[in-house]
Structure formats: C-alpha cells, structure tokens
Amino acid sequence: MTNNEQTPSSDPATRLDFIRSQIKEDLESGKHDSIQTRFPPEPNGYLHIGHAKAICLSFGVAEEFKGQCNLRFDDTNPTKEESRYANAIMEDIRWLGFDWDDRLYHASDYFEQLYEFAVKLIKKDKAYVCDLSADEIREYRGTLTEPGKDSPHRDRSIEENLDLFERMRTGEFEDGLRVLRAKIDMASPNLNMRDPVMYRIVHATHHRTGDKWSIYPTYDWAHGQSDSIENITHSLCDIGFEDHRPLYEWFIEQLGIFPSRQYEFSRLNISYTVLSKRKLLRLVNEEQVSGWDDPRMPTLSGLRRRGYTPEAIRTFIDRIGVARKRGSTADIAMLEHCLREDLNLHSKRVMAVLHPLKVVIDNYPEDQVEELEAVNNPEDDSAGNRKVPFSREIYIEREDFREDPPKKFFRLAPGREVRLKHAYFITCERVVKDEQTGEITELHCTYDPASRGGASPDGRKVKGTLHWVSAAHAVRAKVRLYDHLFTKEDPENNESGDFVDHLNPDSLETLTDCQLEPSLADAAPGDRFQFLRNGYFCVDSVDSKPGALVFNRTVGLRDSWTKIQKSKKK
RNA sequence: UGGGGCGUCGUCAAGUGGUAAGACACCAGCCUUUGGAGCUGGCAUUCCCAGGUUCGAAUCCUGGCGCCCCAGCCA
Numbered sequence: 280m281t282n283n284e285q286t287p288s289s290d291p292a293t294r295l296d297f298i299r300s301q302i303k304e305d306l307e308s309g310k311h312d313s314i315q316t317r318f319p320p321e322p323n324g325y326l327h328i329g330h331a332k333a334i335c336l337s338f339g340v341a342e343e344f345k346g347q348c349n350l351r352f353d354d355t356n357p358t359k360e361e362s363r364y365a366n367a368i369m370e371d372i373r374w375l376g377f378d379w380d381d382r383l384y385h386a387s388d389y390f391e392q393l394y395e396f397a398v399k400l401i402k403k404d405k406a407y408v409c410d411l412s413a414d415e416i417r418e419y420r421g422t423l424t425e426p427g428k429d430s431p432h433r434d435r436s437i438e439e440n441l442d443l444f445e446r447m448r449t450g451e452f453e454d455g456l457r458v459l460r461a462k463i464d465m466a467s468p469n470l471n472m473r474d475p476v477m478y479r480i481v482h483a484t485h486h487r488t489g490d491k492w493s494i495y496p497t498y499d500w501a502h503g504q505s506d507s508i509e510n511i512t513h514s515l516c517d518i519g520f521e522d523h524r525p526l527y528e529w530f531i532e533q534l535g536i537f538p539s540r541q542y543e544f545s546r547l548n549i550s551y552t553v554l555s556k557r558k559l560l561r562l563v564n565e566e567q568v569s570g571w572d573d574p575r576m577p578t579l580s581g582l583r584r585r586g587y588t589p590e591a592i593r594t595f596i597d598r599i600g601v602a603r604k605r606g607s608t609a610d611i612a613m614l615e616h617c618l619r620e621d622l623n624l625h626s627k628r629v630m631a632v633l634h635p636l637k638v639v640i641d642n643y644p645e646d647q648v649e650e651l652e653a654v655n656n657p658e659d660d661s662a663g664n665r666k667v668p669f670s671r672e673i674y675i676e677r678e679d680f681r682e683d684p685p686k687k688f689f690r691l692a693p694g695r696e697v698r699l700k701h702a703y704f705i706t707c708e709r710v711v712k713d714e715q716t717g718e719i720t721e722l723h724c725t726y727d728p729a730s731r732g733g734a735s736p737d738g739r740k741v742k743g744t745l746h747w748v749s750a751a752h753a754v755r756a757k758v759r760l761y762d763h764l765f766t767k768e769d770p771e772n773n774e775s776g777d778f779v780d781h782l783n784p785d786s787l788e789t790l791t792d793c794q795l796e797p798s799l800a801d802a803a804p805g806d807r808f809q810f811l812r813n814g815y816f817c818v819d820s821v822d823s824k825p826g827a828l829v830f831n832r833t834v835g836l837r838d839s840w841t842k843i844q845k846s847k848k849k
Numbered sequence: 850u851g852g853g854g855c856g857u858c859g860u861c862a863a864g865u866g867g868u869a870a871g872a873c874a875c876c877a878g879c880c881u882u883u884g885g886a887g888c889u890g891g892c893a894u895u896c897c898c899a900g901g902u903u904c905g906a907a908u909c910c911u912g913g914c915g916c917c918c919c920a921g922c923c924a
Contacts, residue, residue: 616873
C-alpha cells in the first residue's frame with residue numbers, strides 16, 4: 280500500500296470495529312485490491328430497523344473503503360417470496376440513502392450456474408440424491424449430543440446420482456420425494472455439516488423464473504456460491520450464521536471458486552419492540568397494527584410514515600456500534616435521542632393545541648386581529664419568521680391550566696400571569712364551568728398590551744410560556760399520538776407467554792379536535808413540524824387529505840415536567 | 850456430560866500488558882419568550898469469579914461460573 284487513504288477515519292476517537300479492522304487489514308496486506316460486499320434480503324417481508332444495521336454496514340463499509348455493495352435478492356424459496364416485497368425493499372434502501380447502481384442481482388439469476396456446480400460436486404462424489412423423507416432425515420441427523428447415521432442412499436453411484444438429479448430438475452418427482460445432499464460427515468459435531476440438503480423439489484411458480492424450475496437450492500447452497508460468483512470479498516451477515524461458516528467454506532473449497540469470506544456481527548434488538556420478520560408478519564396478519572407501514576412498526580416503512588428521518592436512523596446505527604456478542608439490546612431511548620437531535624435542528628416550529636380549552640381575553644378589542652411575528656426555528660436563523668394571527672378568543676392546552684396548581688406548576692391558574700408565546704402576558708381572572716358536570720369550559724383572562732410580542736414590559740418575570748391558537752383562525756385536524764408498541768422492555772424474550780400479550784393498549788391515541796395555527800392548512804403529506812411544547816409531528820402520508828389533515832406524533836419532546844410529577848408520586 | 854459464541858457502568862460500546870474512551874439513560878446546577886434546545890459538573894479505584902505470571906493485567910496462563918445460538922427439504 281502506497282497510502283492509507285482508504286482508511287475511513289484518521290480520527291483516533293473513531294475506532295474501527297472488528298469488521299472495518301478486518302477490511303483495513305485485508306486491503307493493507309494486499310489480500311484484496313478493493314472490497315465487494317452485498318446486502319442479500321429475501322423478498323418475503325418488509326425491511327425493519329434491524330436490516331438497517333446490515334444495510335448501513337454493508338453499503339457503509341463499501342463506501343468508506345471505496346469498494347462496492349451489491350443488492351442481491353435471496354430468492355430461493357418461491358413459496359414465500361413476492362415481487363411486491365422486492366419493490367418495497369428497494370424503496371426502503373434508497374430512502375435510507377444507499378444505491379447499488381446497476382448491481383441489482385438475484386440468487387435466481389444463478390440457478391443454472393448453481394445447478395452446474397451441483398453436478399460438479401456429484402461427479403466429485405461430494406453430493407448425492409437422498410430419498411429419505413423430511414422426518415427420516417431429521418431422525419438420521421442425530422441430536423446435539425449423538426452423531427447422526429448415514430443415509431441408506433449415501434453410497435449411490437455417481438451415475439445414478441447424476442440421473443436422479445437431472446430427473447429431479449425435469450419435474451419427474453413429486454414435492455419432497457428426494458433431495459440433493461452434500462456428502463460431508465454425519466458425525467460432525469456441527470449439525471450443519473451432517474450432509475446438509477442442497478436442493479429440494481418444489482413445484483411452485485417463482486416470482487421471477489416462473490415454472491422453469493422444480494428444484495430450488497437451499498440457503499446454504501445458494502448463498503455462498505452467489506457470493507463467490509459476485510466476487511464478494513466480505514460477506515457480512517448476522518451472528519445466527521456463525522455455525523454455517525464451516526459449510527460456507529466447505530462448498531467454496533470443494534468447488535475451487537472465488538473465496539468469499541463470511542463475517543458475522545451481532546444482530547440489533549431494540550427495547551419495547553420486536554425485530555423479527557416472523558413476529559412482525561404476525562402483527563400484520565392478526566391486525567394488531569394497520570399494516571407493515573403502521574407508524575408503530577419498527578419497519579423502515581413504518582418509521583418513515585411515523586416521521587423518522589433516514590439521517591436519524593443512520594446516526595443511531597453508527598452510535599450503537601458493531602460487535603459480535605449475542606443478545607444485546609439497544610435502548611429505544613437512544614434511537615429517539617438521535618431522532619430528536621435531527622428533528623430539533625431541522626423542524627419548523629408551529630403552534631398546535633391538542634386538547635383545546637377556550638380562553639376569552641376580556642380586555643382585548645372584539646373584532647381586532649393582529650398578525651404577530653413568530654420565529655420558525657430558533658436553531659436555524661435561515662428558517663426565517665412567519666405571521667401568526669391573534670384575536671380575542673384563543674385556545675390553550677387544557678393541561679396548561681390548573682384551578683388548584685401543585686407546587687412548581689408554572690402554568691396558568693386563577694390570578695396567575697403567564698406568557699402566550701410570541702403574543703402577550705395574560706392573567707386568569709375567571710373560570711367558567713359546566714353547571715352539570717363541573718367541567719371547565721372557558722377561561723376569562725386579561726392581557727397586558729405592553730407585553731406585545733411576549734416581552735416583559737417592566738422586567739417582571741413570568742415562569743410559564745404557553746402555546747395557543749386563535750380560535751377564529753384555527754385549522755381543525757386529527758392527531759395521532761403514538762407510544763411504544765409493547766409495555767415490556769423485552770417482549771421477545773418473556774417466559775410468561777406470548778409476545779402479543781405485551782402489546783401496549785395505549786400505543787395509539789387518536790385526537791379528533793385539535794386546533795392548529797392557520798399556516799398548517801396546506802401542509803403536505805410527509806411534512807414535519809415541531810408542535811411547540813408538544814413534540815415532533817408529521818403529516819400522515821396515507822390518511823391525510825387537504826381539509827382533513829391527519830398528523831402523526833413522531834416523538835415527544837423531552838418532558839421534565841412530567842418527570843417531576845412522576846418522581847413526586849413515588 | 851456435542852459444537853460454536855459471548856461475559857467491561859442501567860443500556861450500547863472502546864480498550865489487544867502500562868495503570869478503565871465515548872454515547873444513551875440518570876442526578877445536580879446554569880440559562881431560556883418551547884418546563885424544548887444549549888451549557889457545566891457528577892456518574893465502573895474497577896473490567897463474571899478465583900488463583901497464577903509480571904515492576905505492572907480488563908488485556909497473558911489455569912480453573913470455575915453465567916448467558917446466548919445450532920437438531921427447517923426457512924433465510
């Protein structure tokens with residue numbers, strides 16, 4: 280190496296994880312001139328944030344070390360895979376910010392080559408056709424502590440194997456009647472080496488190859504060989520495949536093809552959610568959520584609809600790092616922190632009252648309307664200002680008033696003065712209640728004209744600042760408040776039953792009578808905002824319509840008031 | 850009592866023989882026209898345990914203990 284420009288970071292604070300260290304070493308030693316990775320999703324479901332880790336890693340290291348990352352659909356099981364999934368997967372990867380240029384591949388592109396490889400193995404007496412049933416194969420495999428037994432078909436002649444294998448391909452046999460197996464070692468302590476199945480007979484229409492094939496390769500047989508065909512130098516996968524590595528290498532060695540190498544990293548788990556396709560599919564099928572893109576789902580499409588930014592997800596993935604231990608769970612608070620960090624910098628602030636309480640400002644002229652100046656984003660001067668209408672009747676947040684305020688409650692109460700953000704100081708003079716129910720229906724206040732804009736006219740302090748919306752100008756909208764999908768930190772690993780039992784019954788609360796400032800009237804699907812003092816919200820991309828806006832709460836603001844209250848209750 | 854992997858703060862995670870990074874969370878305070886943001890400080894005398902080697906060990910050796918993964922013709 281004449282230079283070390285390929286090192287992604289010279290910052291000593293940014294230590295390389297074990298994968299990047301390996302790559303760096305392979306480049307410096309001259310083992311590889313450049314690196315090639317791949318992301319190999321199976322098109323049988325939607326991508327979730329666990330996949331984002333794999334995507335960021337495989338595409339990320341390729342970028343950092345000036346190599347390439349292919350997108351390869353691992354479509355070896357026609358009974359589970361569909362094109363619609365493939366399309367959604369591509370959309371999600373692009374949304375995250377990665378690109379495979381013209382390198383879109385499919386394991387099914389290699390079926391013919393794989394078949395020839397298999398014939399080669401048969402000719403080397405390293406593979407054979409086995410007539411045992413699935414159950415029998417399981418019995419013959421032995422157990423964790425006992426070796427397996429050789430299949431009675433293990434010693435078939437090469438000619439017979441060749442003939443049978445070809446007839447498997449032509450579709451002569453029924454599903455499950457025979458399989459092609461690698462001839463390795465039925466006594467291996469590694470179960471994966473006990474003559475693993477390479478091909479099974481499946482008469483099903485494949486979403487790309489149609490009815491051309493009646494045999495399909497298994498993961499173990501297809502994956503490593505596909506890697507090798509694409510000259511993948513570093514095949515990154517999750518740690519569940521660790522035990523498969525000897526098999527991965529055995530196939531490559533027997534075939535004498537390009538020696539791709541597999542490296543395993545720990546899969547991502549996140550507290551208060553589940554990250555397994557099988558479980559997510561179940562939530563969808565059982566209609567526990569509205570679909571794969573329900574904003575509560577940890578799928579990329581769900582997170583996107585919820586209002587997450589790709590930047591936040593990528594930052595999160597960077598920060599949790601890469602290691603190779605099993606069973607590590609990132610705190611969802613970390614994810615939410617990365618989200619807020621990004622949203623705080625880039626979201627326009629607006630005022631929206633979620634639980635409206637009417638306030639009449641008695642000393643404010645009846646028909647007067649003022650256009651008050653409001654800062655769009657205190658974190659970003661270039662975001663500019665906007666005008667917000669103010670009038671005699673406004674809405675404030677119901678929880679911003681307490682008739683009998685507890686200690687440290689800085690908001691409105693009888694006789695108390697607070698600031699209306701961007702507007703005036705008001706003092707609560709009178710509380711109007713429903714005679715029957717006792718519910719507070721209206722507040723009467725007076726304002727101090729000298730405090731226009733929210734400035735203190737004489738230096739007097741007000742502890743609280745409230746957001747508000749002019750009643751006459753407000754835009755009514757529906758707002759959905761989302762919370763964690765599960766009530767347990769680890770719903771996937773709970774001895775006390777099924778994970779769906781721990782679904783959070785309050786994961787979605789829909790508010791139908793929210794009052795928003797008028798600038799929001801023409802917000803478009805996907806637009807993100809910070810509702811002042813409330814949190815970050817986005818316009819729902821599916822259900823929102825002009826004139827009937829629907830917002831999703833992406834994540835709340837950090838809320839130290841709620842924290843104070845909770846700690847007092849203890 | 851088969852094989853593989855892993856044990857460093859509540860969580861994620863650096864550290865590869867020279868005297869425990871960082872992030873999140875948490876706590877205290879400052880500041881504030883968002884109880885937001887920002888800022889300051891605190892937060893592992895100790896690295897699963899026990900021995901050993903060494904001037905010196907989270908890092909090396911020995912022996913324990915604990916947790917996770919593998920018995921699909923799924924990936």
